[in-house]
Amino acid sequence: MDQYPDTSRRITDAAATSTGDRLDAYVDRYATRTHGMTASEVRSLFSVASRPEVVSLAGGMPNISGLPMDVVGSLLTELVDKRGLTAMQYGSGQGDALLREQICEIMQTAGIHGHPDDVTVTVGSQQALDLVTRIFIDPGDVILAEAPSYVGALSTFRSYQADVVHIEMDDDGLVPDRLREAIQSVTDSGRRIKFLYTIPNYHNPAGVTLPPERRTEILEICQQADVLIIEDDPYGLLGFDTDCPRALRADDDERVIYLGSFSKTFAPGFRVGWTLAPHAVREKLVLAAESSVLCPPAFSQMAVSQYLVGHDWRGQVKAFREMYRERRDAMLEALDDLMPEGTHWTRPTGGFYVWLTLPSGLDAKAMLPRAVTNRVAYVPGTAFYADGFGSRSMRLSYCYPTPERIREGIRRLAQVVEQEMEL
Numbered sequence: 001m002d003q004y005p006d007t008s009r010r011i012t013d014a015a016a017t018s019t020g021d022r023l024d025a026y027v028d029r030y031a032t033r034t035h036g037m038t039a040s041e042v043r044s045l046f047s048v049a050s051r052p053e054v055v056s057l058a059g060g061m062p063n064i065s066g067l068p069m070d071v072v073g074s075l076l077t078e079l080v081d082k083r084g085l086t087a088m089q090y091g092s093g094q095g096d097a098l099l100r101e102q103i104c105e106i107m108q109t110a111g112i113h114g115h116p117d118d119v120t121v122t123v124g125s126q127q128a129l130d131l132v133t134r135i136f137i138d139p140g141d142v143i144l145a146e147a148p149s150y151v152g153a154l155s156t157f158r159s160y161q162a163d164v165v166h167i168e169m170d171d172d173g174l175v176p177d178r179l180r181e182a183i184q185s186v187t188d189s190g191r192r193i194k195f196l197y198t199i200p201n202y203h204n205p206a207g208v209t210l211p212p213e214r215r216t217e218i219l220e221i222c223q224q225a226d227v228l229i230i231e232d233d234p235y236g237l238l239g240f241d242t243d244c245p246r247a248l249r250a251d252d253d254e255r256v257i258y259l260g261s262f263s264k265t266f267a268p269g270f271r272v273g274w275t276l277a278p279h280a281v282r283e284k285l286v287l288a289a290e291s292s293v294l295c296p297p298a299f300s301q302m303a304v305s306q307y308l309v310g311h312d313w314r315g316q317v318k319a320f321r322e323m324y325r326e327r328r329d330a331m332l333e334a335l336d337d338l339m340p341e342g343t344h345w346t347r348p349t350g351g352f353y354v355w356l357t358l359p360s361g362l363d364a365k366a367m368l369p370r371a372v373t374n375r376v377a378y379v380p381g382t383a384f385y386a387d388g389f390g391s392r393s394m395r396l397s398y399c400y401p402t403p404e405r406i407r408e409g410i411r412r413l414a415q416v417v418e419q420e421m422e423l
């Protein structure tokens with residue numbers, strides 16, 4: 001894992017300002033926060049990475065080719081036939097009551113005993129991130145986040161002008177001592193930490209998972225320092241060796257706001273995610289959600305609900321896990337066989353991603369055009385930091401390409417790294 005030495009580095013307005021703004025005739029009309037809205041490096045890579053000759057290890061799209069479309073199709077037909085008028089109508093701002101019950105049942109796998117009334121259904125967990133940030137963050141407020149962190153969360157934090165303080169991880173995720181130090185240093189500077197944002201399971205982009213002892217320690221640290229935790233868990237059910245790890249939320253229902261999603265366990269196109277929050281926070285989340293979308297789409301929610309009842313969805317998740325495991329194995333074997341000395345990478349036990357750090361002196365962002373010329377794409381590590389750190393690293397996704405394509409992609413990447421070392 002990349003060292004992240006300076007816990008005081010933060011987003012600045014200058015770093016967040018898009019160079020594109022200079023070409024934008026409306027630039028002096030925008031609200032201050034709009035200047036922080038820039039296209040992510042991941043998004044701008046899509047057009048290159050999607051060329052057929054390029055092996056893309058860049059995208060994080062779930063591979064849903066194994067979904068039984070005939071089953072989903074007949075469930076949707078049944079939904080339209082039997083409950084079409086409700087499914088196509090406005091619904092509750094908090095989300096469908098039956099789905100919220102089903103979500104509570106699913107969360108039990110992570111040791112969570114939540115009440116359906118504390119669940120808010122959202123438009124993917126991305127909207128949950130937006131809502132949570134909206135209700136807690138004033139410009140300049142501090143958010144603690146892992147280094148590196150999920151690019152979509154960082155862009156949401158930036159758009160609300162949060163001040164992100166990154167905290168170092170190692171191969172076991174967030175390092176508790178670094179968390180203690182960061183809390184101390186922010187508190188000493190007289191500022192208030194609004195929350196810690198963490199992805200404990202099969203981290204995007206780092207591919208690491210917090211062991212149980214660390215979960216307990218992190219909870220204790222946050223309890224002592226009175227810091228809220230946003231636990232983002234879209235990959236928890238996609239472990240290769242174990243069942244879903246016990247959530248932080250399972251051991252603290254007042255301090256932890258838990259975010260879940262059906263994007264990786266079913267399909268992202270329905271855009272259904274959720275939050276489980278303390279009751280008072282849940283009320284604010286629903287008010288914030290109503291002001292942005294009125295209500296989550298009834299059709300999508302009822303489709304997901306129907307799928308959970310009408311199909312062996314746990315069996316389907318098992319099939320997804322096996323598919324991703326095979327791809328993870330292909331990537332790790334190819335990395336072990338082909339990467340030159342001095343290159344390091346994480347060994348994920350679930351999820352979609354490997355985090356690779358190049359030999360010292362190499363720069364993943366500068367190397368990307370040469371990698372694309374050699375027909376392989378990845379996301380440079382800088383995309384996952386609020387402040388330009390991470391240039392020696394990259395995120396490699398194994399979720400989408402076939403094992404053969406993954407091996408070929410790593411072969412091409414290893415060639416580029418070797419050439420780069422000779423320069």
Ligand code: PMP
Nearest residue numbers: 124125126150204232261263273
């Ligand atoms: N959190 C993390 C860590 C993610 O990786 C993603 C999707 N890549 C999301 C949240 C958002 O997912 P969705 O909105 O599809 O639920």
